[in-house]
Structure formats: C-alpha cells, structure tokens
Amino acid sequence: MLIGVPKEIKTHENRVALLPSGVTELLRHGHQVMVQKDAGLGSGFPDDLYKKAGATIIDSADDIWEKAEMIMKVKEPIEQEYHLMRDGQIIFTYFHFAASQELTEAVKLSGAIAIAYETVEKLDGSLPLLIPMSEVAGRMATQEGAKYLERPMGGRGVLLGGIPGVRPGNVMVLGGGIVGVNAARMAAGLGANVTIYDISLPKLRYLDEVLPANITTMFSSTANIRNDIANADLVIGAVLIPGAKAPKLVTRDMLSLMKPGAVLVDVAIDQGGCFETSKATTHEHPTYVVDNVVHYCVANMPGAVPYTSTIGLTNVTLPYAVQIANKGWVKAIRENRELEFGLNIANGKIVYRDVAEAFDLEWTPLTKFLSSLN
Numbered sequence: 001m002l003i004g005v006p007k008e009i010k011t012h013e014n015r016v017a018l019l020p021s022g023v024t025e026l027l028r029h030g031h032q033v034m035v036q037k038d039a040g041l042g043s044g045f046p047d048d049l050y051k052k053a054g055a056t057i058i059d060s061a062d063d064i065w066e067k068a069e070m071i072m073k074v075k076e077p078i079e080q081e082y083h084l085m086r087d088g089q090i091i092f093t094y095f096h097f098a099a100s101q102e103l104t105e106a107v108k109l110s111g112a113i114a115i116a117y118e119t120v121e122k123l124d125g126s127l128p129l130l131i132p133m134s135e136v137a138g139r140m141a142t143q144e145g146a147k148y149l150e151r152p153m154g155g156r157g158v159l160l161g162g163i164p165g166v167r168p169g170n171v172m173v174l175g176g177g178i179v180g181v182n183a184a185r186m187a188a189g190l191g192a193n194v195t196i197y198d199i200s201l202p203k204l205r206y207l208d209e210v211l212p213a214n215i216t217t218m219f220s221s222t223a224n225i226r227n228d229i230a231n232a233d234l235v236i237g238a239v240l241i242p243g244a245k246a247p248k249l250v251t252r253d254m255l256s257l258m259k260p261g262a263v264l265v266d267v268a269i270d271q272g273g274c275f276e277t278s279k280a281t282t283h284e285h286p287t288y289v290v291d292n293v294v295h296y297c298v299a300n301m302p303g304a305v306p307y308t309s310t311i312g313l314t315n316v317t318l319p320y321a322v323q324i325a326n327k328g329w330v331k332a333i334r335e336n337r338e339l340e341f342g343l344n345i346a347n348g349k350i351v352y353r354d355v356a357e358a359f360d361l362e363w364t365p366l367t368k369f370l371s372s373l374n
C-alpha cells in the first residue's frame with residue numbers, strides 16, 4: 001500500500017504521524033511511504049532520517065493526498081484540507097467528529113474511510129490510541145493551570161502548592177479517567193488540595209485506594225459541582241463519553257459563583273468541551289476570560305510538547321497502521337474488533353452511532369454496513 005504522511009498544519013501542531021523507525025517497519029511489510037518535507041522537523045526528526053529509512057520526501061501536501069491510499073495524520077483534517085480527501089482513501093488520524101458538524105459533513109461527502117484514533121477501543125473499554133495523548137494532556141493541564149493562575153498571566157495569583165503558613169490551592173478535576181488521574185497526580189505532587197469527580201463509583205473506589213491522601217474523590221453531580229466550585233482555584237475538564245459530545249458540567253451561571261481570576265482548563269474541548277462557556281483556542285492564543293474566569297481550551301495540547309507526544313503516539317498507532325496496510329481496511333476491521341470501533345465514516349455513511357446522534361444525521365449500523373460490502 002502507498003502511505004502518505006502530510007505535515008500537520010494546525011496552529012503550533014508539531015507532531016508527526018510516523019517516525020523514521022515506523023517507515024522502516026512499513027517498508028519491511030512491503031509498503032511504500034511518502035513523507036512531506038519537514039513533516040517531522042518540529043518533533044526533532046529531520047527529512048534525512050526519513051530518507052535513510054526509505055521514505056520518499058515530497059514537497060507538497062497536495063501530491064501526497066492525491067496519490068496515497070492511506071493518509072496517516074495526527075489531527076483532524078482542517079478546512080484547507082477538506083478538498084484533498086478522496087473517495088475510498090483511508091484516513092487514519094484523530095477526528096473528534098462530535099465536535100464539528102462541518103468536518104463530519106466534509107468527510108461524508110468525500111467518500112473517504114475515516115478510522116479515528118480516539119474511538120479504537122479494547123474489549124475492556126479502554127482507548128489505546130487516546131491514552132498516551134491523554135497522559136500528556138492531563139499532565140499539561142495542571143502545568144498550564146498553574147501558569148495561568150499567575151497574576152501576570154491573568155489569574156488570581158495563587159501558588160498551587162501554597163507555602164508553610166499559607167493554604168495550597170484547590171483543584172477540581174472533572175472526570176477520573178486518564179486525563180483526570182494524570183492531572184490530579186501532578187497537582188497533588190505540587191501539594192495542592194485536589195478533588196476528582198466521576199460518575200463511576202467503582203472507579204472512585206479504586207482511585208481512593210491508589211491515589212495520595214491529598215486527592216479526595218467525589219460523586220459527579222450538578223449539586224456537588226455547584227457547591228464546590230466557589231472554592232476552586234483551578235477546574236480541569238477531563239470527562240469523556242467515547243465518540244460523543246462532552247456533557248456540559250459547568251454552566252455559565254456557575255461562573256458567577258467562582259473566585260475572580262480562577263482558571264478553567266477544558267481538556268475535553270476536542271469533544272466540544274464540558275464547560276458551557278468553552279470554545280476551542282490555539283497555542284498561539286490559549287486563553288480568554290468570561291465573567292472574570294480564565295478559560296484555557298486548547299484542542300491539541302500535546303502538540304506543544306511534540307518530542308514526547310510524537311513518540312508516545314506513534315508507539316501505539318504503528319501496529320494498527322501496519323494491520324490496515326497489510327490487509328486493507330475492510331479485512332483489517334473485520335478481523336480486529338478494536339479497529340472496528342475506530343471506523344466512524346466510510347463511503348459517505350456514518351457508522352459510529354454517537355457521531356450521527358451528535359448532529360441528528362442518519363446512522364448506518366456497522367454490521368449492516370459491513371454486510372453490504374459482501
């Protein structure tokens with residue numbers, strides 16, 4: 001199969017979908033790889049490493065999109081890329097469709113085969129291609145929150161760890177999954193007073209056992225969040241219902257209960273965000289203020305630490321890419337339930353239910369779709 005790796009063009013997105021060692025691996029299986037000029041540079045992998053590994057370096061993204069049978073990317077195609085997607089072309093990347101009807105319609109119209117990293121799912125419900133980026137974003141969420149709490153950055157001037165004689169900051173983490181636990185551990189390590197909210201009591205029981213004593217668990221209800229938010233310095237949004245729009249846990253009216261200069265970091269923004277007042281921002285302009293509360297809503301947080309993130313991401317994506325390339329997408333998803341969960345849109349049909357439901361569009365059940373392929 002001819003595989004293409006375009007350079008990411010989202011603002012300050014320096015990750016790349018394939019390492020030079022990934023090129024070697026795909027070539028070993030008999031495939032060919034085109035990499036766009038400078039695609040790996042931002043992550044510390046210059047073109048000569050890709051060349052040495054056997055990739056062809058291509059100047060323009062258009063040529064890659066035109067020729068490749070499978071495009072490997074990091075972030076979802078953005079508007080300038082919509083016209084490049086082709087009928088029958090496999091696109092293996094993060095899509096986060098539920099956050100964008102425009103993207104959903106564009107991929108549907110193109111007839112491309114969208115296999116989304118974020119919904120590839122193991123039988124235990126874990127999301128192997130999201131986990132490493134959630135680990136990065138969770139750890140960064142605390143770092144960014146601490147930074148924007150500084151007065152010159154617009155925050156209320158609280159040092160999360162406090163000092164002897166002065167109380168530490170209060171951190172609320174909404175969602176006790178991968179992002180939430182990583183954020184909470186970082187905040188607890190700094191000495192903050194941390195509370196994790198989740199709707200899964202088994203998860204809260206487990207977290208209560210394994211997390212340090214300065215992390216408390218709470219059941220996630222509107223009443224509990226409304227009650228506690230008045231004391232929060234930093235609130236981190238880390239919920240997920242796979243493939244679906246994030247639930248809005250913090251409504252606009254709750255902002256008036258908060259301390260002026262408190263900070264919200266909405267990591268769940270890539271699924272639409274879990275604060276009513278969230279809108280996606282970029283690394284160039286990461287924050288804005290609503291009702292005196294600082295909002296940080298960057299949808300590609302790991303893009304800011306591309307060396308760590310590219311290696312973490314490609315560690316997990318490569319084995320699935322090899323399967324798709326070896327077998328073709330139909331056989332690959334028929335033979336691997338994990339990959340089957342990743343198929344969101346194919347041949348103009350939305351086969352992932354939560355994506356169709358997010359926009360009230362027609363849903364074609366996957367089993368029906370697969371049997372129509374004979």
Ligand SMILES: NC(=O)C1=CN([C@@H]2O[C@H](COP(=O)(O)OP(=O)(O)OC[C@H]3O[C@@H](n4cnc5c(N)ncnc54)[C@H](O)[C@@H]3O)[C@@H](O)[C@H]2O)C=CC1
Nearest residue numbers: 133134137175176177178179198199220239240299300301
């Ligand atoms: N902005 C960015 O750059 C990045 C964003 N993300 C996003 O972060 C979000 C979280 O991802 P993960 O932690 O990997 O997901 P996860 O599936 O590991 O955890 C989500 C948690 O949310 C909980 N939850 C669901 N509804 C809830 C509610 N109403 N109240 C409280 N908890 C609730 C679930 O029980 C689960 O424990 C996802 O939307 C993911 O795409 C991940 C990486 C980078």
Ligand SMILES: CC(=O)C(=O)O
Nearest residue numbers: 133270299300301302
């Ligand atoms: C998961 C995601 O949105 C990211 O890594 O950018």
Ligand SMILES: [Mg+2]
Nearest residue numbers: 211212213215
């Ligand atoms: Mg504890």
